[in-house]
Amino acid sequence: MSGKLKMIKHHLTDAILMSHSAGTLPEAFGLVVAAHVSLCDDCRARLESFEAVGGALLGDGDCVDVSEECLEATMALIGQTPVLAEPANDHIPDAVLPAPLRDYVGGDLDAVRWRSIGAGVKQAVIETSGDESVRLLAIPGGAAMPDHGHKGLELTLVLQGAFRDEDDRFSRGDVEVANDDLHHTPVAEEGETCICLAATEAPLKFKGIVPRIAQRFIGI
Numbered sequence: 001m002s003g004k005l006k007m008i009k010h011h012l013t014d015a016i017l018m019s020h021s022a023g024t025l026p027e028a029f030g031l032v033v034a035a036h037v038s039l040c041d042d043c044r045a046r047l048e049s050f051e052a053v054g055g056a057l058l059g060d061g062d063c064v065d066v067s068e069e070c071l072e073a074t075m076a077l078i079g080q081t082p083v084l085a086e087p088a089n090d091h092i093p094d095a096v097l098p099a100p101l102r103d104y105v106g107g108d109l110d111a112v113r114w115r116s117i118g119a120g121v122k123q124a125v126i127e128t129s130g131d132e133s134v135r136l137l138a139i140p141g142g143a144a145m146p147d148h149g150h151k152g153l154e155l156t157l158v159l160q161g162a163f164r165d166e167d168d169r170f171s172r173g174d175v176e177v178a179n180d181d182l183h184h185t186p187v188a189e190e191g192e193t194c195i196c197l198a199a200t201e202a203p204l205k206f207k208g209i210v211p212r213i214a215q216r217f218i219g220i
Contacts, residue, residue, distance in 0.1 A: 010175055012040075016029070017043060020034075021050040028133060031104065032199045033155075035100050035159075038099055039098055039173040095108045098159070105124075105126070112136060121137065121143065122137070124136040136197055137197075138194070139188040139193065141188050141193060142187075142190045154177075154179075154199065155175060158173065158196050159172060162188070163186045164187050166185065
């Protein structure tokens with residue numbers, strides 16, 4: 001994906017960015033946030049401002065005396081921490097997957113281990129800690145995802161192509177923040193395959209009987 005990104009219209013909420021800054025966001029959602037922030041100047045600036053405020057609050061806190069043994073033990077642990085090399089794939093020209101996601105996948109799209117889930121749609125589940133789930137979805141142009149609602153929070157980041165639902169259009173860099181109130185039928189736009197990174201804290205609520213049966217096997 002060379003060249004400058006088109007204007008990103010759909011951003012993360014302040015609440016999500018603050019949770020990410022505080023380190024309280026589950027890993028699955030944190031991956032989507034990190035991927036979006038790597039593409040979005042607006043959300044990256046807001047995240048940095050929240051981190052700055054958090055740092056200032058810590059700096060204003062009362063000082064607590066610690067023993068020399070505690071300091072020595074802490075420095076020893078720091079000394080044992082391996083130095084991580086900078087990822088060699090941080091600046092891959094024309095990469096579809098943002099750098100934070102490539103670190104999980106082990107490369108760009110050619111490193112993704114896709115699994116067909118029917119109707120031409122493919123997915124790749126990404127292993128993270130916690131009960132939440134995050135996966136890459138590849139939806140052929142013109143194809144529709146089954147009509148569904150949500151049980152809690154879902155973050156969907158578009159990485160290639162675009163999709164529309166009853167409310168709006170989402171293209172590369174846009175993130176859709178869905179909750180219990182949203183019920184929709186996303187449709188990938190004609191043309192290139194729509195690739196999304198989606199994190200959920202609970203299985204989707206499919207309306208049709210066939211998707212509900214298939215859900216037992218694909219886990220979405």
